Amino acid sequence: MSVVLETRALVKQFGGITPTDRISFSLERGARHALIGPNGAGKTTFVNLLTGVLRPTSGTVMLGGADITTLSREARVRIGLVRTFQINQLFATMTPLEMIAAVTSERLGLGTRGFSRLDASAGLVTETADILARFRLDDIMDETIATLPYGKQRQIEIAAAFAAKPSVLLLDEPAAGVPEAERRELLDTVAALPADVSVLLIEHDMDIVFRFATRITVLVNGQVLADGAPDAIARDPAVRTAYLGEAAHG
């Protein structure tokens, strides 16, 4: 398998703390990879570094063999590196239809068109409809996003990322805060992502992680504590004391 996303000795410091401490990481093409670690381990910071929300103090980020460390956020999205947010980041005054159309229109390169109608592009109309149907949002597509239940908003969070046609999708705790009853639908959505999309999933729920992942990276205090196949991670004594044991008690 070939590596699609890679970091080399990535470091991020905020004043005295180092939430990303020389992380060298690789994500393989088509991966189902989980990134786990206790609260404050630096998982979200790592995703922010990958997607350009934060600039690293040192080290490099590579996508498809090319150095993208200094690339703008939107340029990374255009070459297929897309993420969701741990805390919902939605276009709250829009409807799901409008939000998905906004992302799709950008992906199709229509965003500079100031004089054409939104429904003038057949590609935009069909792709938007496809995504709404795929994420089972078509029945609520005309409601204002801000008024929708949290579980649905979480679903839109993923759908909007998917609308950008990622080759690499970074999911930051997609089911966080979602009530048990709605969790299943959300996790089905994650499980149903196309095989050619490489997925990095951040998740605290170990059942979900071990069901989903074929490879797991454990982050503690900004450093990679362990990296490998799920069964190896489950047996790793360092992981058990530093993380899994703690989670089992807490």
Add this chain to the structure above:
Amino acid sequence: MLSRRWHPAEALFWAGAVAAAFLFPRQLLLMNEIAILALFALSLDLILGYAGIVSLGHAAFLGMGAYSAGFVALHVASDPLLGLFVGMAASGLLGLVTSPLVLKGNDLTRLMVTLGVGLLMLELANALSFITGGADGLQGIMMGKLFGQFEFDLFGRTAYAYSLGVLFVLFVLARRIVHSPFGLSLRAIRDNPLRATASGVPRNWRLAAVYTLSAAYAGAAGALLAQTTQFVSLDVLDFHRSADVMLVLIIGGAGYLYGGLIGSIAFKFLQDIISGFTPQYWQFWIGLFLVLFVLGGREMIHGGIKAVLARLRVLKPGKRS
């Protein structure tokens, strides 16, 4: 899907604006002022309502348009459309050049920066008196006939028709733009800049583009002002212009294009009525009105408008509606 068709209420609004010319032939000068203020407010709505950029210095662009159009009329040619075009181009250019200043920072820094640009332009106009006429302003502007046909008369007939016509054309254009993919990307930035960039939207370019467009619109309003009053003074760059237009949008509501239009009608009538019985203190009363309006009435009024608009929305998936 996703299209916004013209609603009968909109047609009625514009028919009303035309009919007003015949119903109130002695109020044409006031109505001309309203049309120009409406265009100015429309311009602010483009950045405030659709892109979330607040400004307290929008008069900079009004003034740029007014002085440019006045300058063209005095020194180049008296054709109104030429002056209008030059005014829009000059203001648009100023918008483009100053746009980097509003890309960074939060609402407060934007308010400060735009305020600063506005004050700077005022001082500049004062200093460059060999172009602007300084405190005396540009006087003796003679306008040629509109389309070589219609003379600007004392009653404001041609003036109102001209201003309303320009407002309508630019409104239709704005309406088209805000409902385009570009317009949708602006709303994305306004709603959530973090998500917008995470969706591939180049935030800075889009904001610079709409800021330039908005400046050109304000320039058009300034040009109309210079041409129909045949006078430009430092007053066009004064802070109260920027504050008034903000007030107009607050009254009318931002982000649905008609807010500036409705707001300017309400604002001018308020100003007219209040200054009728208390000429010195009208600003006090409008200030008081504003406070009460923001505290209580706004949600009520805008709630009503939004409820109507919600019914006007045409959002049908999968087919061209």
